[in-house]
Amino acid sequence: MHYPFWDVGIGYGILMAAVAVPHVFVSHFAIGGGLYLIVAEHAARRAGDDRHLAYLERLSRFFVLVTLVFGALTGVGIWFIIGLLNPAATEALIHTFVWGWAIEWTFFIVEILAAALYYYGWRHMAPRDHMVLGWIYFAAAWLSLFVINGILTFMLTPGKWLRTGSFWDGFFNPTFWPSLVFRTGVCVMLAGLFSLLIASREEPADFRARLLRRNSAWGITGLAIMAPSFFWYWRAILGQVPSTAVQGMTTPVYWIHLSYWLAAVIAAALILFGLLLARRLHVAVAAILMALGLAWFGAFEWFRESVRKPFIISGYMYGNALExxxxxxxxxxxxxxxxxxxxxxxxxxxxxxxxxxxxxxxxxxxxxxxxxxxxxxxxxxxxxxxxxxxxxxxxxxxxxxxxxxxxxxxxDRVDTRHLSEIYGLHGSELGKKVYDVRCGGCHRIGGATDKTGSLAGLADADYEGLLDMASELGEGMPAFTGDAAERAALIQYFKTLKHGGAE
Ligand code: HEC
Ligand code: HEC
Known part of the structure; x- marks a missing residue:
C-alpha cells in the first residue's frame, strides 16, 4: 500500500512468468554450458581433435549470443517487472541483501566479459589462456547462481531470519544447500540435452555418434544429481511449510510426483538413444528430450512458486504486499x-x-x-x-x-442476472450451481471441509433453518442471500446428498 499500484490489463502472474520462465531456463543453461564447453575443450585439445574444437567454437558462438544477450535482457526484465509488480517485496529483498546483490552483479559482469572474450579467444589466444578464461566464465556463472539461490530460497524458507533479521540466517536458509545442488544438476542436464540437440545434426556420422554419447552422459549426470537433491529439497520444505499449504496445492504436487516419472523417461531415452543407439538418434527425439527436460525443471519452479502462496516472502509478506x-x-x-x-x-x-x-x-x-x-x-x-x-x-x-x-x-463488473438465467439451469441442477458458487469455495464436496455429513438427510424445515442462520454456523461463513428460487433449488440439491458422500 505504500507504493502506487501498477494496474496492467493482463494478470501479474502471466507477466511475471513471461519474463521469468525464459530467463530461468537460459540462465541455468548458461552455467551448465560454460562447464560443458571448458571440459570438452580440455578433452579435445588433449586428443588433438580439430573437428571437435571447431564444433565447440560454433557452439560457443551460440552460447555467447543466447546467454548473454537473451539472459541479460530477461534478467534486467525481471528487475523491471518485480519492481513494478511488487515494489514492497523488491524493497525488502534489496534491503535484506544489499551486499548479496552487489556481489551478484559483480559476478555477472565478470561472467559476461569472460564469455565474450572466450568466444573471441578461439582464434586469438594461446590454448592455455583460453582455457583459463573458460574456467573463469564458468566459475563466475556458477557463483552468481550461488548468490541468487540464497535469495530465491530465502523467499520460500526464510527460517531463522524471521526472528533474527540477520543476512546470514536469511541467506543460508533451510533450503539453500539442497536447492543449490539441485540447480547445479539442472545446469548440467540442460547443457547435456541442449548440446545433444545441436550435435544431432552434425556430420559425419561417427563424429556425431561420439558427440551424442558424450552429451547423453552429461544429461544423465545432471539427472543423477537432480533426483536425490530434489528429494532432499522436498524434505527440507516439508520441515518449513505447513503441511496444509502442501495439501492445498494438489495440482503442483501432482506434477511433482509425475516429474519423477518424467526424469525416469528422460534417463531411459538418453541411455537408449544417446548411448546405445547413438547412430540412430533423430533430431526430433533430441528436441523432445530437450522439451521434457525443460518441462521437469518448469514443474519444479512452478511447485516452488505455488507452495509459497499466499506469501511472497514466507511468514513475512503476503503476495499482495501486506506485511x-x-x-x-x-x-x-x-x-x-x-x-x-x-x-x-x-x-x-x-x-x-x-x-x-x-x-x-x-x-x-x-x-x-x-x-x-x-x-x-x-x-x-x-x-x-x-x-x-x-x-x-x-x-x-x-x-x-x-x-x-x-x-x-x-x-459492478460481473454478470448480475440470476444464476438460473446465466447458466440456463433449474431444479437440483440449479441447486448444485448455487452450492458451487455460494458454498463450494469453502466446502468442496470431497474436500477437507466437506459438509455432506451434516447436510444429508435433513427435513425441509431443518434446511430452511440452516440457511436462515447460515452466518452463525461458522466464523466467516456468509449469510444465505440468494433469492427464493435459489434457496428452493439449493434445498432440492441438499436432498440428493447422501451420508458418507464425504471422502
Ligand atoms: C467463506 C467460507 C464459507 C462459505 C462460503 C460457506 N461456509 Fe459453511 N462454514 C464455514 C466455516 C468457517 C464453518 C465453521 C467451521 C466448520 O465447521 O468447518 C462452516 C460451517 C458450516 C456448517 C456447520 C457444519 C457442522 O458440521 O456443524 C454447515 C452445515 C455449513 N457450513 C454449510 C454451508 C453451506 C450450505 C454453505 C452455502 C450456502 C456454506 N456453508 C458456505 C465457512 C463457509
Ligand atoms: C496472494 C494472491 C491472492 C490474493 C491477494 C487474492 N487471491 Fe483469491 N485466489 C488466489 C488463488 C491462488 C486462488 C486459487 C484459484 C486458482 O488456483 O485459480 C484464489 C481463488 C479465489 C476464489 C475462487 C475460489 C474457488 O473456489 O475457486 C475467489 C472467489 C477469490 N480468490 C477471491 C479473492 C478476493 C475477493 C480477493 C481480494 C479480497 C482475493 N481473492 C485475493 C490468490 C489470491
Missing part, C-alpha cells in the same frame, strides 16, 4: 489511509491492493465465475473470508465498510 507484522495496525486503522497515490476511486484502489495482484475480474485467475449471479452482501462476506477459501489467500484486515466497497466494485 505480516502490520496486522494490528491495519486492523485498527483499516487500509484506505495507507494507500499511497490514491486514484480518487476508493473502491478501485482497495480492490487493487487487496485482490488485484493475484486476480483479474475477467482474465487471468478471473473472479467473475465465482461472483456471477451473486450479490454484494455475499461478495463482501467472501472478501472478508478469503483466507478460508481454497487457494491459500492472504487474510483481509480492512474494515467492514472497505469490504463493502470492494464488493460493490466487483459486483
Amino acid at each position: 505480516v507484522a502490520r496486522e494490528p495496525i491495519y486492523r485498527k486503522n483499516a487500509y484506505l489511509r495507507f494507500i499511497s497515490c490514491p486514484s480518487g476511486d476508493e473502491a478501485a484502489d482497495l480492490f487493487r491492493h487487496a485482490c488485484r495482484s493475484c486476480h483479474t475480474v475477467n482474465g487471468y485467475k478471473a473472479l467473475k465465475p465465482a461472483f456471477d449471479g451473486t450479490d454484494t452482501a455475499f461478495i463482501a462476506a467472501i472478501v472478508k473470508s478469503t483466507d478460508l477459501l481454497r487457494g491459500s489467500m492472504p487474510p483481509f484486515w480492512g474494515s467492514a465498510q472497505e469490504a463493502d466497497l470492494i464488493a460493490a466494485h466487483i459486483r
Whole structure:
C-alpha cells in the first residue's frame, strides 16, 4: 500500500512468468554450458581433435549470443517487472541483501566479459589462456547462481531470519544447500540435452555418434544429481511449510510426483538413444528430450512458486504486499489511509491492493465465475473470508465498510442476472450451481471441509433453518442471500446428498 499500484490489463502472474520462465531456463543453461564447453575443450585439445574444437567454437558462438544477450535482457526484465509488480517485496529483498546483490552483479559482469572474450579467444589466444578464461566464465556463472539461490530460497524458507533479521540466517536458509545442488544438476542436464540437440545434426556420422554419447552422459549426470537433491529439497520444505499449504496445492504436487516419472523417461531415452543407439538418434527425439527436460525443471519452479502462496516472502509478506507484522495496525486503522497515490476511486484502489495482484475480474485467475449471479452482501462476506477459501489467500484486515466497497466494485463488473438465467439451469441442477458458487469455495464436496455429513438427510424445515442462520454456523461463513428460487433449488440439491458422500 505504500507504493502506487501498477494496474496492467493482463494478470501479474502471466507477466511475471513471461519474463521469468525464459530467463530461468537460459540462465541455468548458461552455467551448465560454460562447464560443458571448458571440459570438452580440455578433452579435445588433449586428443588433438580439430573437428571437435571447431564444433565447440560454433557452439560457443551460440552460447555467447543466447546467454548473454537473451539472459541479460530477461534478467534486467525481471528487475523491471518485480519492481513494478511488487515494489514492497523488491524493497525488502534489496534491503535484506544489499551486499548479496552487489556481489551478484559483480559476478555477472565478470561472467559476461569472460564469455565474450572466450568466444573471441578461439582464434586469438594461446590454448592455455583460453582455457583459463573458460574456467573463469564458468566459475563466475556458477557463483552468481550461488548468490541468487540464497535469495530465491530465502523467499520460500526464510527460517531463522524471521526472528533474527540477520543476512546470514536469511541467506543460508533451510533450503539453500539442497536447492543449490539441485540447480547445479539442472545446469548440467540442460547443457547435456541442449548440446545433444545441436550435435544431432552434425556430420559425419561417427563424429556425431561420439558427440551424442558424450552429451547423453552429461544429461544423465545432471539427472543423477537432480533426483536425490530434489528429494532432499522436498524434505527440507516439508520441515518449513505447513503441511496444509502442501495439501492445498494438489495440482503442483501432482506434477511433482509425475516429474519423477518424467526424469525416469528422460534417463531411459538418453541411455537408449544417446548411448546405445547413438547412430540412430533423430533430431526430433533430441528436441523432445530437450522439451521434457525443460518441462521437469518448469514443474519444479512452478511447485516452488505455488507452495509459497499466499506469501511472497514466507511468514513475512503476503503476495499482495501486506506485511505480516502490520496486522494490528491495519486492523485498527483499516487500509484506505495507507494507500499511497490514491486514484480518487476508493473502491478501485482497495480492490487493487487487496485482490488485484493475484486476480483479474475477467482474465487471468478471473473472479467473475465465482461472483456471477451473486450479490454484494455475499461478495463482501467472501472478501472478508478469503483466507478460508481454497487457494491459500492472504487474510483481509480492512474494515467492514472497505469490504463493502470492494464488493460493490466487483459486483459492478460481473454478470448480475440470476444464476438460473446465466447458466440456463433449474431444479437440483440449479441447486448444485448455487452450492458451487455460494458454498463450494469453502466446502468442496470431497474436500477437507466437506459438509455432506451434516447436510444429508435433513427435513425441509431443518434446511430452511440452516440457511436462515447460515452466518452463525461458522466464523466467516456468509449469510444465505440468494433469492427464493435459489434457496428452493439449493434445498432440492441438499436432498440428493447422501451420508458418507464425504471422502
Ligand atoms: C496472494 C494472491 C491472492 C490474493 C491477494 C487474492 N487471491 Fe483469491 N485466489 C488466489 C488463488 C491462488 C486462488 C486459487 C484459484 C486458482 O488456483 O485459480 C484464489 C481463488 C479465489 C476464489 C475462487 C475460489 C474457488 O473456489 O475457486 C475467489 C472467489 C477469490 N480468490 C477471491 C479473492 C478476493 C475477493 C480477493 C481480494 C479480497 C482475493 N481473492 C485475493 C490468490 C489470491
Ligand atoms: C467463506 C467460507 C464459507 C462459505 C462460503 C460457506 N461456509 Fe459453511 N462454514 C464455514 C466455516 C468457517 C464453518 C465453521 C467451521 C466448520 O465447521 O468447518 C462452516 C460451517 C458450516 C456448517 C456447520 C457444519 C457442522 O458440521 O456443524 C454447515 C452445515 C455449513 N457450513 C454449510 C454451508 C453451506 C450450505 C454453505 C452455502 C450456502 C456454506 N456453508 C458456505 C465457512 C463457509
